[in-house]
Amino acid sequence: MNWILLVLIVHFFWAIENVYTKIVIGSKIKNPYIFLILLTILSILVLPFIGSQYIVLPPGNTVWWLVLASLFYTFSGFPYIKAMEFEEVTRINILWNAIPVFSLILGWMIIGDKISGTELAAMVFLLVGSIVASLKKNSSSFKISMAFWLMMLSCVLYAAYGLVVRYLSASVAFPTIFFWVILFDAIAISSSFVSKKIRQDFVQTFRSNSIGFFLLFLVIVVIGNIGLLLNQWALSLKPGALVYSLEGFQVLFVFCLAIVVAKISPSFIAESTDKKNLLVKFLAFLIIMIGMVMLSF
Numbered sequence: 001m002n003w004i005l006l007v008l009i010v011h012f013f014w015a016i017e018n019v020y021t022k023i024v025i026g027s028k029i030k031n032p033y034i035f036l037i038l039l040t041i042l043s044i045l046v047l048p049f050i051g052s053q054y055i056v057l058p059p060g061n062t063v064w065w066l067v068l069a070s071l072f073y074t075f076s077g078f079p080y081i082k083a084m085e086f087e088e089v090t091r092i093n094i095l096w097n098a099i100p101v102f103s104l105i106l107g108w109m110i111i112g113d114k115i116s117g118t119e120l121a122a123m124v125f126l127l128v129g130s131i132v133a134s135l136k137k138n139s140s141s142f143k144i145s146m147a148f149w150l151m152m153l154s155c156v157l158y159a160a161y162g163l164v165v166r167y168l169s170a171s172v173a174f175p176t177i178f179f180w181v182i183l184f185d186a187i188a189i190s191s192s193f194v195s196k197k198i199r200q201d202f203v204q205t206f207r208s209n210s211i212g213f214f215l216l217f218l219v220i221v222v223i224g225n226i227g228l229l230l231n232q233w234a235l236s237l238k239p240g241a242l243v244y245s246l247e248g249f250q251v252l253f254v255f256c257l258a259i260v261v262a263k264i265s266p267s268f269i270a271e272s273t274d275k276k277n278l279l280v281k282f283l284a285f286l287i288i289m290i291g292m293v294m295l296s297f
Contacts, residue, residue, distance in 0.1 A: 125291030
């Protein structure tokens with residue numbers, strides 16, 4: 001399959017997951033980390049659908065690289081889910097576009113990838129666009145949202161995850177990478193239950209929500225993991241910086257879905273639609289799209 005089509009499907013699926021996350025956090029699940037833990041643990045339910053020929057333990061030290069990839073993936077979720085608790089979902093998705101910047105930098109530092117002048121210029125546009133996206137209009141001035149720093153940490157960790165997947169895909173089939181990353185991810189995040197508060201909030205979440213809610217949650221888990229599988233497929237075909245350069249489409253998908261939900265039920269998603277904040281979002285998106293076009297070509 002064409003890698004661009006793969007990535008577009010990925011971002012549409014993840015846009016659905018992002019909007020659902022924003023709806024649920026605060027309304028159905030008070031503690032955002034419980035959402036992440038549930039999402040991660042339920043992900044193991046998709047593993048039996050991986051072909052048995054791919055469920056093998058790679059030889060040598062490859063397993064440690066799989067553990068490393070899963071740890072990067074696990075920890076990238078914590079600052080993201082915290083940012084989602086208090087920031088608009090459209091801004092969060094614009095900030096994801098910093099991932100290609102860190103992918104280029106890590107690729108250059110660790111495996112010796114060369115950065116061309118065009119890529120360097122694209123990095124500047126992507127960073128500037130991310131900073132603009134983090135600006136929020138208050139009563140009389142703009143300020144950088146705390147979500148910016150949280151998302152930059154998530155982007156660094158996710159770029160590192162992509163770099164390890166790229167390295168592994170040279171010798172390991174991407175369904176095998178998917179299987180072990182999901183399994184190790186679930187094992188790693190289960191360590192959160194050592195916290196008494198996490199255990200209490202986890203039990204409270206089950207007591208306060210219906211079976212219908214958890215069935216829909218499971219559907220979103222499946223959608224998100226299909227996106228992850230397809231993303232790993234794309235990373236096995238092209239460098240991370242190129243794959244991540246299409247993040248802008250997720251911004252568009254999220255914006256359209258969020259506006260529809262906000263119009264239907266404003267209590268679920270609050271999006272600032274005043275002219276100044278919309279102008280800031282549009283300007284950030286425009287700057288980032290320039291960077292992504294430069295990076296893609």
